[in-house]
Amino acid sequence: MIDWKKWKHVTKLDPDKTITPKAVAEIVDSGTDAIMISGTQNITKDNVSHLVEMLKDYSIPKVLEPAGTEGLRDDMDLIFVPSILNTDVAFWLMGVHKIWVQHFDVDWEKIVPEAYIVMNPRSAVAMVTKAKTEMTPREAAAYGECADRFFHFPIVYVEYSGTFGDPALVRAVREKLHGARLYYGGGINSREKAEEMARYADTIVVGNAVYEAEGVEKLRETIVK
Amino acid sequence: MIDWKKWKHVTKLDPDKTITPKAVAEIVDSGTDAIMISGTQNITKDNVSHLVEMLKDYSIPKVLEPAGTEGLRDDMDLIFVPSILNTDVAFWLMGVHKIWVQHFDVDWEKIVPEAYIVMNPRSAVAMVTKAKTEMTPREAAAYGECADRFFHFPIVYVEYSGTFGDPALVRAVREKLHGARLYYGGGINSREKAEEMARYADTIVVGNAVYEAEGVEKLRETIVK
Numbered sequence: 021m022i023d024w025k026k027w028k029h030v031t032k033l034d035p036d037k038t039i040t041p042k043a044v045a046e047i048v049d050s051g052t053d054a055i056m057i058s059g060t061q062n063i064t065k066d067n068v069s070h071l072v073e074m075l076k077d078y079s080i081p082k083v084l085e086p087a088g089t090e091g092l093r094d095d096m097d098l099i100f101v102p103s104i105l106n107t108d109v110a111f112w113l114m115g116v117h118k119i120w121v122q123h124f125d126v127d128w129e130k131i132v133p134e135a136y137i138v139m140n141p142r143s144a145v146a147m148v149t150k151a152k153t154e155m156t157p158r159e160a161a162a163y164g165e166c167a168d169r170f171f172h173f174p175i176v177y178v179e180y181s182g183t184f185g186d187p188a189l190v191r192a193v194r195e196k197l198h199g200a201r202l203y204y205g206g207g208i209n210s211r212e213k214a215e216e217m218a219r220y221a222d223t224i225v226v227g228n229a230v231y232e233a234e235g236v237e238k239l240r241e242t243i244v245k
Numbered sequence: 246m247i248d249w250k251k252w253k254h255v256t257k258l259d260p261d262k263t264i265t266p267k268a269v270a271e272i273v274d275s276g277t278d279a280i281m282i283s284g285t286q287n288i289t290k291d292n293v294s295h296l297v298e299m300l301k302d303y304s305i306p307k308v309l310e311p312a313g314t315e316g317l318r319d320d321m322d323l324i325f326v327p328s329i330l331n332t333d334v335a336f337w338l339m340g341v342h343k344i345w346v347q348h349f350d351v352d353w354e355k356i357v358p359e360a361y362i363v364m365n366p367r368s369a370v371a372m373v374t375k376a377k378t379e380m381t382p383r384e385a386a387a388y389g390e391c392a393d394r395f396f397h398f399p400i401v402y403v404e405y406s407g408t409f410g411d412p413a414l415v416r417a418v419r420e421k422l423h424g425a426r427l428y429y430g431g432g433i434n435s436r437e438k439a440e441e442m443a444r445y446a447d448t449i450v451v452g453n454a455v456y457e458a459e460g461v462e463k464l465r466e467t468i469v470k
Contacts, residue, residue: 101395105339105343107335108334108335108336108340109333109335110332110334110335110337110338111333113339114330114338114391114395114396115333117391118384118387118388118391121387121390121394122386122387126390126394128423131394131395133395133396158347159343161347162343162344162346163343165346165351166342166346169346169351169353169356170326170328170342170346170356171339171358171396171397171398172396172397173396
């Protein structure tokens with residue numbers, strides 16, 4: 021059984037973006053703890069398969085983070101299933117999950133629920149889920165506390181998607197968590213930024229940086245343990 | 246610590262309804278496992294206090310089930326906090342909880358989250374929460390499975406509020422539960438109805454019956470263990 025609770029660094033790969041086999045090999049070898057296959061837009065069975073295929077010879081833990089029921093598959097080590105906290109639309113909090121449970125035979129041993137606090141109003145995830153991103157650190161902390169203590173989410177995920185977030189807000193969420201692990205994602209592309217967020221988050225997630233010029237080199241910088 | 250997981254029969258008293266001290270004494274003595282103070286409409290600090298005061302000399306476990314932040318208090322044994330699954334309005338699923346957590350200092354040791362499936366479209370709770378009550382047993386079961394496995398609710402509560410429900414639906418929910426206890430409420434006012442629902446539900450809740458003529462006698466009939 022994969023002990024995902026020990027991960028400190030996760031690399032997110034987007035099925036909708038292009039990556040070379042060489043870059044994949046270097047990412048796997050970088051010291052990151054796991055690969056998360058995740059994207060919000062244009063996720064298809066085909067592009068997920070393509071990425072899974074590129075990763076299949078590596079023993080690094082592989083996680084699928086579905087944006088919907090599209091692209092779901094049985095051959096991943098774990099499935100991290102997001103639920104959006106800061107939206108008025110119940111569909112993104114639990115509606116889509118109910119539909120999924122109703123129509124698929126879920127292997128609950130592989131499921132890790134994630135409570136997302138979506139912070140970047142211009143991100144695809146915020147627009148799709150109608151996230152209410154305007155909030156104080158205290159409000160974000162209340163979302164985190166609720167997710168942790170009321171809904172028993174094992175992961176609370178503060179997601180700034182492509183922009184570097186407010187460390188004070190991440191710290192405020194941290195202070196209210198009891199059992200959940202805190203994930204941070206968004207804008208990490210240097211050692212300095214990685215260290216800053218790793219101070220509060222249990223796990224930092226690096227995504228976009230690997231698609232930039234000298235991406236793998238940047239990724240290596242962000243691995244602080 | 247009160248072992249609420251062993252309860253098979255709970256009596257719900259509504260702060261907005263009138264009850265005599267004699268009836269309260271008889272209810273406490275009936276064999277019911279706990280008293281739940283709960284209502285949807287006209288719940289005030291005063292009428293909750295009045296009911297709590299009537300119960301204060303009895304050692305029977307007392308649970309408050311708040312409909313909102315109004316009437317919340319610290320002196321109850323436990324607080325069962327409902328969350329409505331079958332609504333599009335995220336506020337009733339977790340929004341009100343977030344506001345509560347943000348503004349009150351919650352004693353999590355006393356909190357038991359409940360996942361409600363609201364079934365009676367004419368009930369106050371359905372109208373207030375805009376519940377989508379039209380559903381198949383399979384759909385109800387998917388809600389239950391989601392609540393149990395994804396959100397780790399310790400209680401899944403099928404609520405027919407004042408009408409006797411569909412045993413096939415309650416059974417379908419039962420079959421999908423893994424860790425959660427199944428509560429059933431609605432229209433139980435005879436031994437036959439109590440036995441029927443107790444076949445599937447771990448705990449049956451009797452409310453309206455105690456306010457009918459010969460209420461306590463009817464209540465005693467519903468205690469099947």
